[in-house]
Amino acid sequence: MTHRHDPSTALEATGLGKRYRRGWALQDVSFRLPAGRICALVGPNGSGKSTLLSLAAVLLAPTTGTVRVFGADPRAAEARRRVAFVAQDKPLYPRFTVAETLRLGRELNPGWDQAAAERFVAEAEVELTARVGSLSGGQRTCVALALALGKRADLLLLDEPMSDQDPLRRHRTMGALMAEAAEHGTSVVISTHVLAELDGVCDYLLLVGGGRIRLAGETDALQSAHRLVTGPRGTGGTTPAEIARHTVVETRATGRQLTALIRPRGAPAEDGWIVREPTLEEVLLGYLRAPDAPPLLTAGARPPAPEAGA
Amino acid sequence: MEYRIDRRSGIATYLQIVQQTKQALRLGLLQPGDRLPTAKEVVAATAINPNTVLKAYRELEREGLVEPRPGLGTFVRRSLARPGAAADSPLRAELAAWTDRARAAGLDREDIAALIASVLDERFRDGDTTTARTTTARTATGESTVRHGENG
Numbered sequence: 001m002t003h004r005h006d007p008s009t010a011l012e013a014t015g016l017g018k019r020y021r022r023g024w025a026l027q028d029v030s031f032r033l034p035a036g037r038i039c040a041l042v043g044p045n046g047s048g049k050s051t052l053l054s055l056a057a058v059l060l061a062p063t064t065g066t067v068r069v070f071g072a073d074p075r076a077a078e079a080r081r082r083v084a085f086v087a088q089d090k091p092l093y094p095r096f097t098v099a100e101t102l103r104l105g106r107e108l109n110p111g112w113d114q115a116a117a118e119r120f121v122a123e124a125e126v127e128l129t130a131r132v133g134s135l136s137g138g139q140r141t142c143v144a145l146a147l148a149l150g151k152r153a154d155l156l157l158l159d160e161p162m163s164d165q166d167p168l169r170r171h172r173t174m175g176a177l178m179a180e181a182a183e184h185g186t187s188v189v190i191s192t193h194v195l196a197e198l199d200g201v202c203d204y205l206l207l208v209g210g211g212r213i214r215l216a217g218e219t220d221a222l223q224s225a226h227r228l229v230t231g232p233r234g235t236g237g238t239t240p241a242e243i244a245r246h247t248v249v250e251t252r253a254t255g256r257q258l259t260a261l262i263r264p265r266g267a268p269a270e271d272g273w274i275v276r277e278p279t280l281e282e283v284l285l286g287y288l289r290a291p292d293a294p295p296l297l298t299a300g301a302r303p304p305a306p307e308a309g310a
Numbered sequence: 311m312e313y314r315i316d317r318r319s320g321i322a323t324y325l326q327i328v329q330q331t332k333q334a335l336r337l338g339l340l341q342p343g344d345r346l347p348t349a350k351e352v353v354a355a356t357a358i359n360p361n362t363v364l365k366a367y368r369e370l371e372r373e374g375l376v377e378p379r380p381g382l383g384t385f386v387r388r389s390l391a392r393p394g395a396a397a398d399s400p401l402r403a404e405l406a407a408w409t410d411r412a413r414a415a416g417l418d419r420e421d422i423a424a425l426i427a428s429v430l431d432e433r434f435r436d437g438d439t440t441t442a443r444t445t446t447a448r449t450a451t452g453e454s455t456v457r458h459g460e461n462g
Contacts (some may be wrong), residue, residue, distance in 0.1 A: 038359050171357050178353035182360035200315065200323050200358045 008068050010035040010155050010187035011056055012303050015065030018051050022209050024126055025051040028065075032188065032303045033204060035154070037068070038181060040202035040219075042284060042285040043193040048211045049191040050088060053157045056189075057085035081110065084153035088160050090144040091109040094133030098126055098143055105147045117150030120176055124169060125297055145173060149180055156180075156188045174201060195284055204301075205280070207287060216288050217298025219280050225263055225296060226283050231273035232241035233258040242273070261286035263296065311347055313338060323358055327366035335390035337377060337397050346376060346384040373425045 009032050016029040018044070026048040032041055041048050055061040055067050058074045072079040080310070092101060098121060106112040121128065124142035126135065132143060141164055141243065148156055162170050178188050189206075192198060205222055207215035215222055226249070233256050234240040239248060240258070247263035261278060287293055313327050321329075334340040349363040368382050370376045372448055378384045394401045412422050 036361075038361075057389050147343050174357035175354045178360055179350045180352040180355055182348075182363070184354050198315050200362070 006174065007008035007205065009033065009071060010037065010069065011189065012068045013052075013055075013065065014067075014303050016052075016053060016055060016062055016067055018048075018060060019063040024063075025026045026055070026208075029208075029211075030065075030303050031206060031213050031297060033187065033206070034300060035187050036181075036239075037187055037204040037218075038178070038187045038198075038202050039187070039189045039204035039206060040198045041189050041206045041208070042193065042195055042231070043046060043208035043214075044288065045192060047208045049208055050147045050159055052206075052208065053085065053159050053189065053191060054087075057157055059085070059087075060183060068255040071093060076224055082146035082154040083157065084151045084155070085157040086141075086144045086148050086159060086161055088163075090140050092132045092140060094131065096132050096255060097128065098130055098132065098135075098269060099128040101132055101143055102128075102146065102150065104249050105150050109151045111152050113150050113152045116152070116180070117146040120146040120149050123127050123172055138169055141165060142169070142173070145177075149176070152184070152188060154184075156186060156192045158188065159192055160193075162190075162192065163287050195281055199281075205284075207284060208276060209288070213296065213297065214293070214295045215283070215297075216301035217296070218300060220298070221298040222283060222296065223277060223280050225298070226277050226278050226286075227262055227264050228282060229262060229275050230257060230259045246272075249293040284288045311344075313347075313352055313356055315358055324362045324366040324369065327352075327363060327410075328369050331366070331370055332375070335386065336392075338389065338391040339345075339397065340386050341389055342386050344386045346386070348383055358366055 008136060013029050013031055016026060017024060017025045029048075029052065039051065041049050045202040051060065054070065054236075055062055056074060067074060069079045072249070074080070074083065082220065093104075096104065102117050102121070103112065105117060106114055118128070121142060123261070124139065126139045126142050130139075132140060142162060145158070145161060148158070158177075162173065165173060177188060181188055190198060190202070203219055205215060205217065205219050206213065229243060231240070231243075233253050238244075239251055243251070243258070243260050243262065246265050249261040249263065253259075253261040261283065272295050311331070313322055313330050315326055317323075319326065325460045331346070340346075346367065349367070352363045352409045354356070367376065369448050371384075375387060375390070377387050386434065393397070393399065394422065409422060412425070415423070
């Protein structure tokens with residue numbers, strides 16, 4: 001296989017698929033995440049978010065296709081050094097103290113940043129002498145995140161890191177992650193099913209649903225590719241022709257009024273229709289309500305065409 | 311300089327940083343030679359995307375208000391303060407006294423903002439009224455922002 005070396009791409013999947021005994025968890029997943037982005041990985045429960053992260057972190061082997069980190073095979077030693085993964089269940093040794101856990105991180109990771117790890121634990125007000133098994137879920141998450149930060153990785157893969165944290169700790173955690181990204185240009189993928197949690201944080205979005213990529217790209221480009229139009233419902237049960245000529249993601253009728261989320265083809269302005277740009281959340285909700293809507297990958301999110309023989 | 315990000319305001323986050331910086335420049339709270347907080351400092355406090363801060367600083371740089379000095383940070387180049395608009399100016403004191411009277415007369419914050427907006431609209435009628443209205447809105451939110459920053 002030909003290896004494109006592309007350090008400007010933090011994460012890239014091509015035809016990626018994973019089949020478990022009960023069926024396909026991910027199918028035909030292709031996308032590109034440029035380096036230095038903060039990416040929200042969003043989707044309903046069981047949509048394949050964790051599987052995708054586990055494939056990138058080589059905890060799982062793909063059934064089809066490939067995944068690459070910074071242009072390299074994620075199994076390569078160099079790639080493993082550059083990627084840190086915090087799994088949803090935060091596997092840690094319960095009998096270790098926090099200090100011992102950090103020492104383990106130091107022993108296992110060349111380039112370990114003890115100060116960064118300790119700072120994060122201290123800010124989270126977790127005692128270094130406490131046993132991991134005695135910590136609350138939120139505190140354990142902090143220790144797992146401290147390990148990931150201490151590793152000084154170039155790509156952080158975080159599977160629902162905020163789910164068991166209170167609002168203050170959430171804010172601190174996010175602040176610490178963003179400071180890390182500001183200082184080192186770290187790429188971050190954070191999975192969540194609450195997009196509001198990442199409001200103002202993410203500048204890139206991956207929406208997975210039914211094991212496939214449904215939206216991928218820069219948040220501002222995804223937002224500006226859509227319009228919310230509101231107008232008369234018209235007669236009959238069909239979508240009015242002036243709306244149907246666009247790519248229609250979703251329509252909702254209330255009384256005589258019809259609201260549609262569209263990807264405009266040509267000028268979206270129609271006589272008598274109110275046109276506005278949706279928020280990112282409105283785009284996302286539209287796609288979640290319409291599982292059959294055609295997927296959208298922005299130009300920057302499409303992986304380059306595979307080379308001949310690749 | 312401490313930024314206060316309102317995620318519900320509907321104003322793009324980078325614009326909030328641009329507006330709050332300008333507000334501080336207008337009020338003389340930031341002066342030429344002052345260093346803006348680093349992107350790292352801003353995001354650690356506000357938990358927003360660092361690229362947003364950089365975008366705001368690039369915008370301020372494009373407008374000639376700040377300049378990056380490699381390895382040192384981003385520094386204020388020029389002030390937007392007009393002598394009459396400084397934090398300790400007589401005009402401001404008059405406005406503060408007037409606001410106290412308006413409150414004493416039972417007007418709440420929104421009543422006062424609406425009143426000021428309508429007077430501005432009237433007085434700036436020859437110019438672009440839209441601009442006047444936007445400026446008012448900015449002043450209303452911006453000023454409270456700066457005060458929050460100082461107290462907090």
